[in-house]
Amino acid sequence: MDKLTTIKEAVKNIKNGDTIMIGGFMGNGAPPELIDALIEKDIRDITLISSDTAKIDYASGKLIRDKRVKKLYASHIGTNKETGRQMTEGELDVELVPQGTLVERIRAAGFGLGGILTTTGVGTRVEEGKQKLTVDGVNYLLETPLHADVALINAKKADKAGNLQYQGSMVNFNAMMAAAAKTTIVEVDEVVEKGEMDPNLVMTPGVFVDYVVKRGEDNE
Amino acid sequence: MDKLTTIKEAVKNIKNGDTIMIGGFMGNGAPPELIDALIEKDIRDITLISSDTAKIDYASGKLIRDKRVKKLYASHIGTNKETGRQMTEGELDVELVPQGTLVERIRAAGFGLGGILTTTGVGTRVEEGKQKLTVDGVNYLLETPLHADVALINAKKADKAGNLQYQGSMVNFNAMMAAAAKTTIVEVDEVVEKGEMDPNLVMTPGVFVDYVVKRGEDNE
Amino acid sequence: MNKEEMQTLIAKRVAYELEDQSLVNLGIGLPTKAANYIPDDVEVMFQSENGFVGLRGLKEDEEDDGTIVNAGGQPVGIEQGGAFFDSSTSFGIIRGGYVDCTILGALQVDLHGNIANYMIPGKMVPGMGGAMDLLEGAKKVIVAMQHTAKGSPKILNECNLPLTASEAVDLIVTEMGVIEVTNQGLTLIEYNPAFTIDEIKEATEAPLTIADDVKDMTLNI
Amino acid sequence: MNKEEMQTLIAKRVAYELEDQSLVNLGIGLPTKAANYIPDDVEVMFQSENGFVGLRGLKEDEEDDGTIVNAGGQPVGIEQGGAFFDSSTSFGIIRGGYVDCTILGALQVDLHGNIANYMIPGKMVPGMGGAMDLLEGAKKVIVAMQHTAKGSPKILNECNLPLTASEAVDLIVTEMGVIEVTNQGLTLIEYNPAFTIDEIKEATEAPLTIADDVKDMTLNI
Numbered sequence: 001m002d003k004l005t006t007i008k009e010a011v012k013n014i015k016n017g018d019t020i021m022i023g024g025f026m027g028n029g030a031p032p033e034l035i036d037a038l039i040e041k042d043i044r045d046i047t048l049i050s051s052d053t054a055k056i057d058y059a060s061g062k063l064i065r066d067k068r069v070k071k072l073y074a075s076h077i078g079t080n081k082e083t084g085r086q087m088t089e090g091e092l093d094v095e096l097v098p099q100g101t102l103v104e105r106i107r108a109a110g111f112g113l114g115g116i117l118t119t120t121g122v123g124t125r126v127e128e129g130k131q132k133l134t135v136d137g138v139n140y141l142l143e144t145p146l147h148a149d150v151a152l153i154n155a156k157k158a159d160k161a162g163n164l165q166y167q168g169s170m171v172n173f174n175a176m177m178a179a180a181a182k183t184t185i186v187e188v189d190e191v192v193e194k195g196e197m198d199p200n201l202v203m204t205p206g207v208f209v210d211y212v213v214k215r216g217e218d219n220e
Numbered sequence: 221m222d223k224l225t226t227i228k229e230a231v232k233n234i235k236n237g238d239t240i241m242i243g244g245f246m247g248n249g250a251p252p253e254l255i256d257a258l259i260e261k262d263i264r265d266i267t268l269i270s271s272d273t274a275k276i277d278y279a280s281g282k283l284i285r286d287k288r289v290k291k292l293y294a295s296h297i298g299t300n301k302e303t304g305r306q307m308t309e310g311e312l313d314v315e316l317v318p319q320g321t322l323v324e325r326i327r328a329a330g331f332g333l334g335g336i337l338t339t340t341g342v343g344t345r346v347e348e349g350k351q352k353l354t355v356d357g358v359n360y361l362l363e364t365p366l367h368a369d370v371a372l373i374n375a376k377k378a379d380k381a382g383n384l385q386y387q388g389s390m391v392n393f394n395a396m397m398a399a400a401a402k403t404t405i406v407e408v409d410e411v412v413e414k415g416e417m418d419p420n421l422v423m424t425p426g427v428f429v430d431y432v433v434k435r436g437e438d439n440e
Numbered sequence: 441m442n443k444e445e446m447q448t449l450i451a452k453r454v455a456y457e458l459e460d461q462s463l464v465n466l467g468i469g470l471p472t473k474a475a476n477y478i479p480d481d482v483e484v485m486f487q488s489e490n491g492f493v494g495l496r497g498l499k500e501d502e503e504d505d506g507t508i509v510n511a512g513g514q515p516v517g518i519e520q521g522g523a524f525f526d527s528s529t530s531f532g533i534i535r536g537g538y539v540d541c542t543i544l545g546a547l548q549v550d551l552h553g554n555i556a557n558y559m560i561p562g563k564m565v566p567g568m569g570g571a572m573d574l575l576e577g578a579k580k581v582i583v584a585m586q587h588t589a590k591g592s593p594k595i596l597n598e599c600n601l602p603l604t605a606s607e608a609v610d611l612i613v614t615e616m617g618v619i620e621v622t623n624q625g626l627t628l629i630e631y632n633p634a635f636t637i638d639e640i641k642e643a644t645e646a647p648l649t650i651a652d653d654v655k656d657m658t659l660n661i
Numbered sequence: 662m663n664k665e666e667m668q669t670l671i672a673k674r675v676a677y678e679l680e681d682q683s684l685v686n687l688g689i690g691l692p693t694k695a696a697n698y699i700p701d702d703v704e705v706m707f708q709s710e711n712g713f714v715g716l717r718g719l720k721e722d723e724e725d726d727g728t729i730v731n732a733g734g735q736p737v738g739i740e741q742g743g744a745f746f747d748s749s750t751s752f753g754i755i756r757g758g759y760v761d762c763t764i765l766g767a768l769q770v771d772l773h774g775n776i777a778n779y780m781i782p783g784k785m786v787p788g789m790g791g792a793m794d795l796l797e798g799a800k801k802v803i804v805a806m807q808h809t810a811k812g813s814p815k816i817l818n819e820c821n822l823p824l825t826a827s828e829a830v831d832l833i834v835t836e837m838g839v840i841e842v843t844n845q846g847l848t849l850i851e852y853n854p855a856f857t858i859d860e861i862k863e864a865t866e867a868p869l870t871i872a873d874d875v876k877d878m879t880l881n882i
Contacts, residue, residue, distance in 0.1 A: 001461050001483070025711040025712070025730070025734070025748075026711075026730060026733075026734030027734070028711070028727070028728075028729075028730040028734065051711075051748070052788075052790075054734075074788065075788055075789060075790050075791065076787060076788040076789070076790040077786065077787060077788050078785075078786075078787025078788060079734065079787075084785075084786055084787075087786065088783065088786075094786075096779075096780075096786070096788045096789060098789050098790075098791070098792075098793035098794050099710065099748070099752065099789070099790050099791040099793075099794060100748075100752030100755060100756055100791060100793075100794035100798075101793075101794070102748075103747075103748040103749045103752055104333070104749065104752070107532075107749050108336075109536075110532060110536050111528075111531070111532030111535055111536045112338075112339075112532070112534075112535030112536040112537060112576075112577055113324070113336050113337055113338055113535065114336075114337030114338060114339065114353070114355050114358060114360040115336070115337045115355060115360075116328075116333050116334075116335070116336050116337070117333055117334030117335045117336070117362075118332075118333055118334060118756070118797075119332075119334065119797045120756065120793045120794045120797045120798075121793055122797075122827070123775075123824055123826065123827030123828075124793065124823065124824045124825060124826065124827070125823050125824075126789075126793065131353075131355075133334070133351075133362075135334050135335060135351075135362070135364060136364075138334060140334040140335075142337075142353075142355070144355060144356075159521060160521070161521030161522075163521065163523050165420075166420070166745075166747075167420055167728050168420065168713075168728030168729040168739075168745060169709065169711050169712045169713055169728070169729045169730055169745060170728055171712055171745060171746065171747045171748075172711050172712050172747060172748045172751075173747075173748050174747070175747035175748075175749070176747060176748065176749050179532060179533075179536055179538075194520040194521035195520030195521065199492070199494065199518050199522050199523050199524050200385075200386070200387055200388065200524055201421055202523035202524065202525070203747075205493055205523040205525055205529065205533070206493075206521065206523065207463055207485070207487075207493055207533055207538050208533075208538065221682050221704070245490040245491070245509070245513070245527075246490075246509060246512075246513030247513070248490070248506070248507075248508075248509040248513065271490075271527070272567075272569075274513075294567065295567055295568060295569050295570070296566060296567040296568070296569040297565065297566060297567050298564075298565075298566025298567060299513065299566075304564075304565055304566075307565065308562065308565075314565075316558075316559075316565070316567045316568060318568050318569075318570070318571075318572035318573050319489065319527070319531065319568070319569050319570040319573060320527075320531030320534060320535055320570060320572075320573035320577075321572075321573070322527075323526075323527040323528045323531055324528065324531070327528050327753075329757075330753060330757050331749075331752070331753030331756055331757045332753070332755075332756030332757040332758060332797075332798055333756065338535070338576075339576045340535065340572045340573045340576045340577075341572055342576075342606070343554075343603055343605065343606030343607075344572065344602065344603045344604060344605065344606070345602050345603075346568075346572065379742060380742070381742030381743075383742065383744050386524075386526075387507050388492075388507030388508040388518075388524060389488065389490050389491045389492055389507070389508045389509055389524060390507055391491055391524060391525070391526045391527075392490050392491050392526060392527045392530075393526075393527050394526070395526035395527075395528070396526060396527065396528050399753060399757055399759075414741040414742035415741030415742065419713070419715065419739050419743050419744050419745050420745055422744035422745065422746070423526075425714055425744040425746055425750070425754070426714075426742065426744065427684055427706070427708075427714055427754055427759050428754075428759065
């Protein structure tokens with residue numbers, strides 16, 4: 001199966017109200033053209049799951065700026081003042097999730113777990129509304145999976161089977177988000193044929209990926 | 221820090237009664253010289269955590285053959301008749317763990333989780349003695365971490381900082397076992413200097429690895 | 441039919457269940473044989489739970505370098521477009537619902553879709569390997585097995601061996617026919633005309649509903 | 662001391678805590694400055710929780726190609742022997758106890774070692790980022806901060822801002838001194854002779870035990 005397609009085709013089933021994961025950390029390793037495609041397609045009422053909201057005109061920050069997001073799961077929003085403003089004024093529902101817990105909740109969804117136990121957040125506001133368990137005398141929070149309809153991720157290179165390689169610190173949340181969504185779309189710099197990527201050096205297997213789009217193409 | 225050393229030095233603190241993880245699947249990706257070193261060092265009363273017990277004269281099977289193991293966690297023992305015999309005759313305490321649960325329990329130990337929820341094993345003997353939780357109407361078992369004193373793993377290549385690359389299907393349990401033990405010793409085919417392994421292509425970061433030994437050396 | 445003929449028939453019929461572009465995990469033994477009978481117009485990727493997708497047999501002139509084995513520990517190869525990964529990712533793929541279909545053997549299956557295939561207490565305890573995970577995680581579970589063991593039914597009202605998973609099986613393929621596991625019990629949807637319906641019922645402990653449009657299973661393969 | 666002098670003093674003293682061959686995670690802001698003052702005979706690896714070990718500053722002639730940023734989103738480089746990995750591995754390293762020491766700033770710390778550093782309700786809510794995980798997972802937690810905020814104590818009997826973690830802090834380093842958090846409360850083990858002990862007690866809401874062998878903190882740096 002050849003997973004290489006256009007952005008237009010890849011995003012065709014994304015709709016208002018979807019839960020969308022966007023990879024990247026402060027925009028590093030976010031998929032810029034896929035984010036722009038969401039805006040062009042005028043997708044609204046998004047539940048966004050992302051490490052942070054970058055800056056106001058950058059990466060997932062654009063979706064906040066244009067008020068496309070109704071609910072946000074993120075670990076850090078301090079770099080985007082507009083996110084803070086919308087939250088304070090009740091326009092945006094924000095659930096702050098510790099970064100390690102965020103990635104474990106995403107992984108749990110992708111990897112079919114019912115949740116994980118962590119000490120992170122015990123004794124803080126993070127424990128509000130969550131089930132607490134004591135195992136061998138240690139107190140844990142039960143953190144449950146975060147699923148998504150769509151994951152928009154970024155990689156350096158894909159083969160046409162959807163196998164991915166990342167570069168530098170750009171892997172961050174992308175690898176686990178690939179597994180956690182019903183539909184995973186990856187934006188890459190380079191696409192090679194099947195057989196041209198060493199199977200030993202694949203970082204995300206193509207089974208998690210539905211569509212591959214190439215950055216900088218005429219993607220109509 | 222240069223983690224390259226001799227086998228003799230690497231195994232010097234392993235002692236009777238230790239809990240030892242051994243990587244590999246049916247011996248594929250097991251560390252042969254490290255296993256032989258355990259036997260030469262006459263380590264006994266081992267609690268062994270391994271995917272399986274391979275064959276009687278092969279990989280972790282040798283430890284069973286030589287009656288060095290008092291307790292075994294494994295997902296499959298059918299290929300080593302001696303394991304079955306020792307279990308049936310009460311010489312060896314065996315806990316059979318579903319393979320996916322085994323690797324998650326190892327990962328939970330390495331990655332500092334208190335446990336994970338899984339549907340695997342619900343309604344079977346695997347649930348005996350375990351805490352059961354119902355979340356959103358689904359029944360789960362709480363599977364707790366499996367820690368070890370020592371992990372003996374195998375990789376294709378290491379740099380002197382302990383960063384690892386694997387080959388083929390030989391990665392299997394090695395990657396997660398690296399994280400889950402107090403001391404991790406890796407046996408490799410090839411060792412390079414720091415800076416000679418592309419940091420993008422490291423499969424197990426050196427922070428998890430304590431000692432690197434080179435296969436086929438005079439390791440005295 | 442001798443044993444080999446039965447196994448070939450089962451393998452052929454099971455192969456017919458595999459869908460184009462699907463990810464499939466085959467248990468060792470009889471299920472593995474299904475790979476030989478996949479129709480030419482169907483492209484399937486095989487997963488090997490020890491850590492890769494793109495499992496294929498070694499080519500005739502291909503040397504075994506010891507680096508790739510299947511879940512039975514035998515030397516195999518990898519297809520173009522395949523990928524290696526660690527056990528945690530491999531079982532993430534399985535538990536995360538990315539395996540479209542798994543085909544497994546069984547000692548017993550029952551009317552609720554319960555399956556027992558990993559131990560006979562006090563006698564044979566190979567262990568479950570990845571079977572429990574596959575039974576929970578795969579979208580479709582097919583049992584491929586001979587209908588009886590030494591003349592005794594293996595399709596029962598209630599498994600009496602320790603279960604590998606409960607309510608997990610979707611379809612049972614034997615040399616006698618193809619049985620769907622539904623909420624209402626077991627339905628024979630195809631049968632092998634070498635047997636009569638009565639013979640099949642006789643060889644099955646659990647009650648068997650015969651589908652109104654029950655077909656000849658040998659026509660499909 | 663002006664603000665910059667205070668920060669430099671704190672950064673220098675904190676750097677002195679870092680052990681040879683240890684893995685360290687520095688929070689953004691003041692803690693990051695500690696990296697500039699590590700003694701020559703101490704080799705430390707820095708972790709960046711967004712996904713690598715071997716964090717280093719860009720060299721003077723090095724171009725930023727946009728592929729490597731630190732936890733503050735700033736361009737950085739990677740040392741020889743470093744490695745990139747995904748967020749799940751990165752927080753595995755943190756929660757798994759592989760980070761020997763983390764240095765974080767704080768809004769408030771209290772006598773139990775509780776720390777508040779991620780939000781002022783209704784006013785400033787940057788979020789916890791990786792701080793909650795670091796506070797739980799790192800073997801040693803050092804708070805590096807100015808002793809007071811606009812003259813008000815930050816070292817309290819009880820934090821009144823939402824906690825980032827409870828009973829997590831091991832050591833507090835300020836421009837006034839070095840305070841150990843013990844089961845018996847807070848102990849001043851070093852102080853800056855630019856201040857009197859009474860001035861330090863005055864600037865600290867929580868009761869402060871003065872160590873019998875309290876030292877001059879500026880001698881160590």
